[in-house]
Amino acid sequence: MTAAFETHEVFNQSPPFEDVDLFGSDRPLQDAVAANGAGGASKSLAEFGQRWGAASMLDAARVANEHTPELKSFDAKGHRRDIVEFHPAYHQFMAESMRAGLHGATWGDDGQPADAPAEVVRSARFYMAAQVEQGHLCPITMTRASVGALAAEPAVRDRLLPKILSRHYDPSFRPWWEKSGITLGMGMTEKQGGTDVRANTTRANPSEDGYGITGHKWFLSAPMCDAFLVLAQAPGGLTCFLMPRFRPDGSTNALRVQRLKDKLGNRSNASSEVEFADAFAWRVGEEGKGVRTIIQMVQLTRLDCAVSSAGFMRMALAQALHHCRHRSVFQRRLVDQPMMRAVLADMALEVEGAIALVMRLCRSFDLAPTDSLEAERARLLTPAVKYWICKRAPAFVYEAMECLGGNGYVEDGMLARLYREAPVNAIWEGSGNVMGLDVLRAVARSPQSAQAVLGAMLRKTGDLPGVAETARSIERFFAKPAESHARRMVEALALIAALEAMADSAPPEVTESFARTRLVDSRSANFGTADLGEGEAARLLERALPA
Numbered sequence: 351m352t353a354a355f356e357t358h359e360v361f362n363q364s365p366p367f368e369d370v371d372l373f374g375s376d377r378p379l380q381d382a383v384a385a386n387g388a389g390g391a392s393k394s395l396a397e398f399g400q401r402w403g404a405a406s407m408l409d410a411a412r413v414a415n416e417h418t419p420e421l422k423s424f425d426a427k428g429h430r431r432d433i434v435e436f437h438p439a440y441h442q443f444m445a446e447s448m449r450a451g452l453h454g455a456t457w458g459d460d461g462q463p464a465d466a467p468a469e470v471v472r473s474a475r476f477y478m479a480a481q482v483e484q485g486h487l488c489p490i491t492m493t494r495a496s497v498g499a500l501a502a503e504p505a506v507r508d509r510l511l512p513k514i515l516s517r518h519y520d521p522s523f524r525p526w527w528e529k530s531g532i533t534l535g536m537g538m539t540e541k542q543g544g545t546d547v548r549a550n551t552t553r554a555n556p557s558e559d560g561y562g563i564t565g566h567k568w569f570l571s572a573p574m575c576d577a578f579l580v581l582a583q584a585p586g587g588l589t590c591f592l593m594p595r596f597r598p599d600g601s602t603n604a605l606r607v608q609r610l611k612d613k614l615g616n617r618s619n620a621s622s623e624v625e626f627a628d629a630f631a632w633r634v635g636e637e638g639k640g641v642r643t644i645i646q647m648v649q650l651t652r653l654d655c656a657v658s659s660a661g662f663m664r665m666a667l668a669q670a671l672h673h674c675r676h677r678s679v680f681q682r683r684l685v686d687q688p689m690m691r692a693v694l695a696d697m698a699l700e701v702e703g704a705i706a707l708v709m710r711l712c713r714s715f716d717l718a719p720t721d722s723l724e725a726e727r728a729r730l731l732t733p734a735v736k737y738w739i740c741k742r743a744p745a746f747v748y749e750a751m752e753c754l755g756g757n758g759y760v761e762d763g764m765l766a767r768l769y770r771e772a773p774v775n776a777i778w779e780g781s782g783n784v785m786g787l788d789v790l791r792a793v794a795r796s797p798q799s800a801q802a803v804l805g806a807m808l809r810k811t812g813d814l815p816g817v818a819e820t821a822r823s824i825e826r827f828f829a830k831p832a833e834s835h836a837r838r839m840v841e842a843l844a845l846i847a848a849l850e851a852m853a854d855s856a857p858p859e860v861t862e863s864f865a866r867t868r869l870v871d872s873r874s875a876n877f878g879t880a881d882l883g884e885g886e887a888a889r890l891l892e893r894a895l896p897a
């Protein structure tokens with residue numbers, strides 16, 4: 351019992367949203383997992399959902415973001431240290447995520463993709479983890495994605511792989527071979543260009559046992575990772591390298607952390623500016639093939655951006671709905687006020703589309719090694735889905751924040767943190783326009799494949815409202831692509847893909863509503879304007895979070 355105030359009683363505040371089963375309370379997630387071949391993992395996903403939805407985890411996430419990482423450049427005697435200290439709460443999340451395999455469960459012991467539905471199962475966990483603590487997922491996603499790029503240099507990959515796939519988090523600052531588990535980061539962006547990595551000025555000179563890298567990176571997140579995939583100009587052109595924190599002789603490598611970025615959000619995670627002073631590195635892939643090599647990693651981190659932004663939306667919706675079910679205004683619960691109900695139902699419909707879309711895309715990654723159409727689907731749709739979901743998330747979280755009124759805006763609750771976090775997924779790993787360019791590249795590379803992917807999606811969605819007309823506009827675009835229209839086409843593509851996914855996982859009425867309200871009805875930019883009947887609203891809200 352909390353002590354009463356002398357002056358007033360506290361009432362009509364929603365109870366804390368904690369000790370929630372993040373899987374069992376999320377019907378659209380359960381349906382999407384089952385529809386994409388991972389129903390057999392439901393029990394372990396429910397255990398994960400209960401563990402991550404515990405009050406203690408939610409509080410640890412707050413603490414990890416309030417006590418931000420600190421750079422320790424030197425020791426007491428003036429020697430360089432270049433280490434970053436994190437709060438124990440951050441380490442707790444790293445240990446939890448690595449124990450659950452979020453950093454590597456999609457790879458087999460041989461570095462090849464693990465059998466289906468590994469991608470779907472791991473992403474379902476990633477989606478739940480993103481609802482709780484977002485910052486630590488940066489090194490987690492980079493570690494898992496790095497294996498994709500390391501495939502270009504099997505000898506290097508095979509030496510590191512047992513440490514990468516280890517489920518043990520080892521935060522000690524020691525050479526990688528002495529540690530029980532390691533994490534990997536990535537450095538591409540320089541001061542003069544992030545998107546345009548060909549403008550990289552960092553140089554790589556061949557040495558006896560590897561290369562010496564000299565230059566800088568303007569963004570290098572999670573600088574306490576044990577090694578980094580970096581791009582640098584070798585004699586044969588832009589090349590991918592793996593730079594460990596320690597040289598093979600056990601001395602610290604010349605990776606100098608200049609300062610930590612003061613970021614809008616993503617505060618539990620450190621993002622640094624670094625210089626390399628003839629730092630040791632191994633080449634990964636051929637000289638001159640740096641972009642082609644590292645793109646194997648980036649494709650996977652882009653997928654994770656979409657999954658985690660869908661997670662942000664899910665958590666924001668759950669918080670909003672929970673609050674509105676408990677808060678009364680004018681003697682009526684907010685959830686029963688018609689205009690608020692319209693807002694919540696429209697947001698629930700949006701999350702139905704988002705979760706179905708990302709899980710179906712994960713299924714494509716699962717099937718890609720043995721199914722060429724699924725491989726083409728993953729290639730074409732990953733940038734489209736990243737574009738769509740990561741751009742929807744900030745506006746979505748803002749609307750959810752408003753559902754909580756003033757409480758949404760203060761740091762005691764989670765919405766303020768989610769709001770500051772949301773834009774980053776749209777910016778890093780290729781910003782919005784860059785995703786549009788990447789879809790264009792996929793279409794130009796193989797118009798037939800793009801058409802085949804669209805055709806497959808239409809087989810399931812062709813009868814839904816607005817789909818035929820939208821598909822015609824996409825086909826016109828495929829025939830005559832134009833950068834200035836790319837955003838419009840990418841959005842249309844993502845919506846058709848969402849509908850295809852929902853056709854397999856959501857109730858038909860929900861899929862129909864999504865098609866009608868997203869493709870046919872003229873919409874305002876704000877949530878709450880979709881024309882949904884009372885029965886539809888009730889169904890959506892109950893699926894989103896059982897009352």
Ligand SMILES: Cc1cc2nc3c(=O)[nH]c(=O)nc-3n(C[C@H](O)[C@H](O)[C@H](O)COP(=O)(O)OP(=O)(O)OC[C@H]3O[C@@H](n4cnc5c(N)ncnc54)[C@H](O)[C@@H]3O)c2cc1C
Pocket residue numbers: 535536537538539542543544545546569570571572613616621774777778779780781782783784787
């Ligand atoms: C918190 C945080 C952490 C990060 N961590 C890392 C990291 O660990 N490693 C790393 O390498 N990078 C990291 N980055 C950098 C990030 O990947 C880049 O900021 C991003 O790729 C954009 O590059 P840029 O900042 O150089 O912007 P620019 O490349 O200058 O782009 C600016 C804008 O122009 C748009 N644009 C670019 N080209 C075109 C075009 N042809 N047509 C139309 N529009 C275009 C882009 O979409 C973008 O909106 C991080 C960034 C942030 C915010």
